[in-house]
Amino acid sequence: GQNIDQPTEMTATEGAIVQINCTYQTSGFNGLFWYQQHAGEAPTFLSYNVLDGLEEKGRFSSFLSRSKGYSYLLLKELQMKDSASYLCAKDSNYQLIWGAGTKLIIKP
Amino acid sequence: DAGVTQSPTHLIKTRGQQVTLRCSPISGHKSVSWYQQVLGQGPQFIFQYYEKEERGRGNFPDRFSARQFPNYSSELNVNALLLGDSALYLCASSRTSGGYYNEQFFGPGTRLTVL
Numbered sequence: 339g340q341n342i343d344q345p346t347e348m349t350a351t352e353g354a355i356v357q358i359n360c361t362y363q364t365s366g367f368n369g370l371f372w373y374q375q376h377a378g379e380a381p382t383f384l385s386y387n388v389l390d391g392l393e394e395k396g397r398f399s400s401f402l403s404r405s406k407g408y409s410y411l412l413l414k415e416l417q418m419k420d421s422a423s424y425l426c427a428k429d430s431n432y433q434l435i436w437g438a439g440t441k442l443i444i445k446p
Numbered sequence: 447d448a449g450v451t452q453s454p455t456h457l458i459k460t461r462g463q464q465v466t467l468r469c470s471p472i473s474g475h476k477s478v479s480w481y482q483q484v485l486g487q488g489p490q491f492i493f494q495y496y497e498k499e500e501r502g503r504g505n506f507p508d509r510f511s512a513r514q515f516p517n518y519s520s521e522l523n524v525n526a527l528l529l530g531d532s533a534l535y536l537c538a539s540s541r542t543s544g545g546y547y548n549e550q551f552f553g554p555g556t557r558l559t560v561l
Binding site for chain 1: 479486490491496504536550552554
């Protein structure tokens with residue numbers, strides 16, 4: 339199958355750190371995307387990992403382990419505007435295979 | 447520079463009708479992908495076109511078809527609409543087709559409601 343699994347919903351506090359996990363089947367893997375999607379809007383690009391390890395980009399970092407079929411998105415210094423759905427997607431042979439998204443709720 | 451544009455923004459149709467959705471990619475992008483997103487779910491891949499050729503097709507019935515024009519714009523057609531076709535239809539463009547880094551830039555989507 340092509341299941342991409344991520345938690346349905348997470349809650350965190352403003353100013354804190356949250357880690358959103360994503361697991362995927364390793365076959366046909368070219369890379370792993372993370373996108374942010376606010377309600378009613380189109381997804382916007384956050385990160386793309388091809389090699390193992392952590393890539394940091396400001397308050398957001400993304401980690402990949404290809405052998406384990408595992409990635410996570412780390413959000414630091416959470417702000418209220420970070421309330422959104424976060425989708426991971428596997429880049430696989432001319433298509434992106436998407437998880438259902440993790441709805442992140444930020445509380446003051 | 448203009449981003450990905452889609453038209454129309456919203457559309458209401460009845461069961462059995464046909465619909466055509468349009469997408470213009472970012473200038474210089476040669477690949478267009480179409481996705482269906484039902485509320486609360488991630489996007490589902492429908493088609494990818496690159497250089498006017500179909501490069502990939504998702505698990506959708508033959509009622510769904512698409513094409514890409516010489517200027518790289520694209521149309522998605524859905525025939526014999528069903529209630530279950532109600533969704534947000536997203537178009538995404540990228541410089542290349544899949545296999546390597548192909549960051550996709552999304553348009554605002556077309557919200558299709560089938561009554």
